[in-house]
Amino acid sequence: MKGLHIHGVSHAYGNNKVLNNVSLTIPTGELVCLLGPSGCGKSTLLRLAAGLETLQCGTIVIDDQTVATKESSLAPEHRHIGLMFQDYALFPHLDIVANVCFGLIGMARDKARARALEMLDQVGMADYAKVYPHTLSGGQQQRIALARALAPEPKLLLLDEPFSGLDTNMRQMIREDTLNVLKQNGVATLMVTHDPEEAMFMADRIKILGRHGRVRQSGSPHDIYYKPNDEFVAGLFGLMNRLGGVVRDGAVETPLGRVGAGGIADGTAVQVLIRPEGIVLSGGNTGSNPGIPVSVSSTHLLGHSSIVSVSPDGNSGDEYFARVHREFSPELEDTIFASIEASDTFVFPLKEDTASAAPIGMAAE
Ligand SMILES: Nc1ncnc2c1ncn2[C@@H]1O[C@H](COP(=O)(O)OP(=O)(O)OP(=O)(O)O)[C@@H](O)[C@H]1O
Numbered sequence: 001m002k003g004l005h006i007h008g009v010s011h012a013y014g015n016n017k018v019l020n021n022v023s024l025t026i027p028t029g030e031l032v033c034l035l036g037p038s039g040c041g042k043s044t045l046l047r048l049a050a051g052l053e054t055l056q057c058g059t060i061v062i063d064d065q066t067v068a069t070k071e072s073s074l075a076p077e078h079r080h081i082g083l084m085f086q087d088y089a090l091f092p093h094l095d096i097v098a099n100v101c102f103g104l105i106g107m108a109r110d111k112a113r114a115r116a117l118e119m120l121d122q123v124g125m126a127d128y129a130k131v132y133p134h135t136l137s138g139g140q141q142q143r144i145a146l147a148r149a150l151a152p153e154p155k156l157l158l159l160d161e162p163f164s165g166l167d168t169n170m171r172q173m174i175r176e177d178t179l180n181v182l183k184q185n186g187v188a189t190l191m192v193t194h195d196p197e198e199a200m201f202m203a204d205r206i207k208i209l210g211r212h213g214r215v216r217q218s219g220s221p222h223d224i225y226y227k228p229n230d231e232f233v234a235g236l237f238g239l240m241n242r243l244g245g246v247v248r249d250g251a252v253e254t255p256l257g258r259v260g261a262g263g264i265a266d267g268t269a270v271q272v273l274i275r276p277e278g279i280v281l282s283g284g285n286t287g288s289n290p291g292i293p294v295s296v297s298s299t300h301l302l303g304h305s306s307i308v309s310v311s312p313d314g315n316s317g318d319e320y321f322a323r324v325h326r327e328f329s330p331e332l333e334d335t336i337f338a339s340i341e342a343s344d345t346f347v348f349p350l351k352e353d354t355a356s357a358a359p360i361g362m363a364a365e
């Protein structure tokens with residue numbers, strides 16, 4: 001099958017084990033995001049695929065050709081890969097068209113130039129062929145780096161946090177444009193990010209790496225978000241309400257109401273995770289079962305949503321975070337009720353490594 005196959009790759013720097021038996025397949029035309037906290041080995045896996053790091057264990061195959069095993073390694077320049085890192089690494093002494101031509105070694109000059117101009121056109125930078133990199137914004141440099149990586153028609157594109165240097169608005173625009181260009185070029189792409197929203201936006205499939213490079217889950221953005229394997233994956237998407245409990249009669253009783261235990265056996269100690277958007281606040285007149293009466297202790301407007309801190313009436317020690325669309329004005333309501341949305345609520349058996357499941361996605365807010 002065309003594309004990238006990584007099979008059983010483990011890696012250590014001295015005693016520091018950074019990847020643990022990672023396997024991954026990306027068919028041509030698909031984009032897979034590697035998502036995980038800082039230091040979990042994302043860049044290491046990318047560097048191994050590129051041939052910039054020596055493989056210690058496993059195999060790497062690109063378009064049916066084995067490019068690396070423990071015993072043998074094809075040089076990076078023969079792997080037909082396009083690389084793009086966070087700093088773009090454009091050559092300051094070359095104009096834009098020469099930068100894009102750089103990877104087209106062996107092609108006749110006029111042909112290489114025509115190909116470079118074609119790529120510049122695709123990324124919307126055809127008018128900038130003769131300028132030098134220092135005169136361009138970060139977003140424009142990113143487009144040039146993408147054109148340069150794609151010009152030689154690589155079999156595999158490796159992107160390491162390619163948008164992290166851009167501001168929020170520019171990032172959103174460039175992500176969309178990049179996705180269009182990648183789909184147009186039909187290349188297998190492995191992209192590293194630690195921004196869960198970015199992974200959701202870009203990826204056909206997401207692979208989550210946890211501490212020491214252990215794969216925690218692989219799946220579509222939908223599955224990762226709505227069917228997380230464990231609390232580590234569920235916790236990637238930012239602020240979470242975490243409650244303890246025990247399963248009784250197939251459900252867990254929480255201060256905000258009963259939550260189905262999803263088949264976990266009665267008597268099991270569990271953690272219940274509720275996303276802030278899974279706690280629905282209402283004025284009480286909206287339905288027959290509005291939920292539990294709560295008091296609001298604070299609200300913070302984040303822009304497109306607000307985070308509202310609530311406690312069940314008569315239990316001010318228990319505090320939960322609810323996300324409300326736009327601004328929330330508790331003074332307009334006599335009584336506020338909270339109810340739980342099942343699709344944003346997850347129940348997992350309590351495990352020993354619970355303490356390591358820290359959310360990393362708050363920055364995306
Ligand atoms: N050349 C190296 N020599 C020794 N240790 C290294 C080397 N490169 C990376 N490491 C270590 O390996 C671990 C994984 O690093 P890696 O760069 O793959 O993480 P990452 O997931 O890309 O993190 P980030 O999100 O911060 O970029 C880290 O503990 C790092 O310090």
Ligand SMILES: [Mg+2]
Nearest residue numbers: 042043044160
């Ligand atoms: Mg990295």
